[in-house]
Amino acid sequence: MSENIEYLLNFAIENGASDVHIKTNRESILRIKKKLTKTNITIDEKELNDFINVYVENLQKKVEFKQNRRNSLDAALSFNGRRFRLHMYRSNNGLNATLRLLSEDIPELVKLNLPPDIKRLTKAEKGLVLVCGATGSGKTTTIASIINEINKTRAKIIITIEDPIEYVYKEEMSVIEQREVGVDTESFTQEGIDAMREDTDVLVVGELRDLDTIKNAITLAETGHLVFGTLHSKSVIDTIDRLIDVFPPEQQQQIRNQLSSVLFSIIHQQMVGTEKGVVVIAEMLMMNSVLANQLKSTETKSNAIKDYMRTKKDIGCQHITDNILWHIENRRLELTDVKFILDSDDYRLLEMRLNY
Structure with a gap:
């Protein structure tokens, strides 16, 4: 070279x-x-x-x-x-x-400064967990940290389907198989089918890029697996819209029904540059039966989901304004750092909560 x-x-x-x-x-x-x-x-x-x-x-x-x-x-x-x-x-x-x-080692989950309740995801048994955000927002690192926490604390069979393999896990309590598309398997979809025959507990299916990969992830979650994937989106609400809108209109109600039964959590994160370095801000949605019924509706009501994330802190939800406030209280952020990230209503809400 x-x-x-x-x-x-x-x-x-x-x-x-x-x-x-x-x-x-x-x-x-x-x-x-x-x-x-x-x-x-x-x-x-x-x-x-x-x-x-x-x-x-x-x-x-x-x-x-x-x-x-x-x-x-x-x-x-x-x-x-x-x-x-x-x-x-x-x-x-x-x-x-x-x-x-890439990080030299897989970071400990607690050191990512994500919403503290993200640790709930390491105890889940089944369902679809999505980590979302723009390119370079740390989605792969977040999933790797969650998987490594499961590896350290639970005896599970874990299969990751990656393109390419980025973090290399060291087996502890779990058995981990890492497979690269084009090397160990021909596609995400084919490996997902194979994984269902291999007594798998946890699957990492990579980026949900199109209709087929989204459908495959939902099917895997429906069959009782805990499935992790990533998606490019602007927010938790945008994530839900993107998952549904990729399907033709005649299939969207069916997908809503399926998502309402398998979706476990959505984390959306983005990186903010500050004078002190880079901080990851995030919002986190945890599902319950009320929101599952709302997902079946033909229209995603963004204000209702926002209110849900603000009020359901007891089950692990966190709205982005609460996460930013947490960072400000811990001196990782200043309010001015997020002025161009939040919409005007959320920014004013933060100003009021901080008595600005």
């Missing part, structure tokens, strides 16, 4: 970068504490191709990408004692790559 890429990745590690952006024949960029930082390092296409050859182990993905049979390449790799998630793609400027630095 070229000295330029070696230097760039080492520089990223030493300076606590979260992401490395490489555009061929252009200045490479690091993201450090949510801010973009230019470097003086330029990588050419040959260097990037050499990088694939040395560090990407999935031969099938490499061959298909080089032969233009796939538009992008996703893989996890190790360099200088650290793990990275690689996304390589082509554009009108040539070959490009984005690398995300």
Whole structure:
């Protein structure tokens, strides 16, 4: 591999970068504490191709990408004692790559500063749990921490279906099988079918990208498994809408009925850059029979769900304003840090609660 890429990745590690952006024949960029930082390092296409050859182990993905049979390449790799998630793609400027630095170890759940009641999810027996947010909001890390807590405290058979495998678990009380799409299994859907025949207790099915993966996750939860997945969404309410809207109109009532019986929890999280660093803010929905009946309705009532999350703290719900207030009280955030994240009503509510 070229000295330029070696230097760039080492520089990223030493300076606590979260992401490395490489555009061929252009200045490479690091993201450090949510801010973009230019470097003086330029990588050419040959260097990037050499990088694939040395560090990407999935031969099938490499061959298909080089032969233009796939538009992008996703893989996890190790360099200088650290793990990275690689996304390589082509554009009108040539070959490009984005690398995300992964935590060296799976963080303890309590250290993520998520709503404290998230620990309830580690005790669940069945149902669908969704961790949602934008790209880079820490969804994969949250699920890994939940799974590792189950691994430490319960004797379960856990199967993860990943593309690529990012965190590597060390078995403790549980038995864990990690399978990579394209290496150990042909698809998320096929592995989900196989998992039902393998006496599995807990399944991590990765990102719910389309109708088939959503339907598969719901089916797995219906058969008595505890299923974890991720989804790109703007909020808890948006998550519910997206799950339903992906289906054709004639199937949406059926999906509402299925979700009402299997949905266990939705966590939505986002990262906020502050002068002190990065803070994850989150809201958490825990289901009960009242909300399950409302889900069956033909319309998701956003204000009713907001009120539900504010008032049902006893079962583990937390509205985003309550979570932000918790961070402010613990001196991790200032109110001004979230001014452009909250809508005007929620921001005014926080101002009143803080006597601003």
